[in-house]
Amino acid sequence: MFVNQFLVLAAxxxxxxxxxxxxxxxxxxxxxxxxxILNSVNINLLAFSMRNGSLDGHTxxxxxxxxxAAEVGVGLAMVLLMYRNRRSIDLDELSEMKG
Amino acid sequence: xxxxxxxxxxxxxxxxIATIMVVGALRVVTTSNVVHAALWLVVVLAGAAAxxxxxxxxxxxxxxxxxxxxAVMVLFLFGTMLTRARIGAESDLNxxxxxxxxxxxxxxxxxxxxxxxxxxxxQKMPADPAVATTQEISDxxxxxxxxxxxxxxxxxxxxxxxxIVLARRD
Numbered sequence: 001m002f003v004n005q006f007l008v009l010a011a012x013x014x015x016x017x018x019x020x021x022x023x024x025x026x027x028x029x030x031x032x033x034x035x036x037i038l039n040s041v042n043i044n045l046l047a048f049s050m051r052n053g054s055l056d057g058h059t060x061x062x063x064x065x066x067x068x069a070a071e072v073g074v075g076l077a078m079v080l081l082m083y084r085n086r087r088s089i090d091l092d093e094l095s096e097m098k099g
Numbered sequence: 100x101x102x103x104x105x106x107x108x109x110x111x112x113x114x115x116i117a118t119i120m121v122v123g124a125l126r127v128v129t130t131s132n133v134v135h136a137a138l139w140l141v142v143v144l145a146g147a148a149a150x151x152x153x154x155x156x157x158x159x160x161x162x163x164x165x166x167x168x169x170a171v172m173v174l175f176l177f178g179t180m181l182t183r184a185r186i187g188a189e190s191d192l193n194x195x196x197x198x199x200x201x202x203x204x205x206x207x208x209x210x211x212x213x214x215x216x217x218x219x220x221x222q223k224m225p226a227d228p229a230v231a232t233t234q235e236i237s238d239x240x241x242x243x244x245x246x247x248x249x250x251x252x253x254x255x256x257x258x259x260x261x262x263i264v265l266a267r268r269d
Contacts, residue, residue: 012121031175
């Protein structure tokens, strides 16, 4: 197994996630794209952990999973609040702070 | 079984899982149905768990299945259910200038691929890596990484309280 095969897979997933964050208007789909990005980071951490023969990457991958769970919880609560106030979760309609 | 046979099997497994993951990820960002996007995301997350097993990270793989596929997915489906009156295909999920995402993603990928190629070239993984046991990982978390673990528990507490405060109806 090459080191690069995992890293390139992670890069592909990262770029697809970035595309999703840019292209999507629906807030839930943007959160899903962020999950793709976080997962690609985890694959990278574990690949480097295996390459270097250390366990630090495993620890940080677990921390990232926990942070992602917290982020989804808060993010979906915000989406819910947005839907309750505006009857829509389209991100391009949130323009009150535009100067 | 010889070590080279195991390596061939690992590479075939990697290729199959990687293909499924990339197709699933593309469907997540292109499908016109939010529930379908969530279900394709399950495919990608399960594929990531399989890759973690290939990378000799059993505990992280199990945590991935429990937390992501178990908890995060349920949250996503509930979020979809609570914010959408109807569940089905929709036409206006993309921004009106969504097209600009494609060149950005492609340029980013080309840059990262060139950096990875020049940085790691044809380096190989160690032939027989040690599988990380749960005991070793817990020694890491509760030993040198105790302070980040502490901070993380405060972050989780704040996130749970914040989510309740935000979503409360009054």
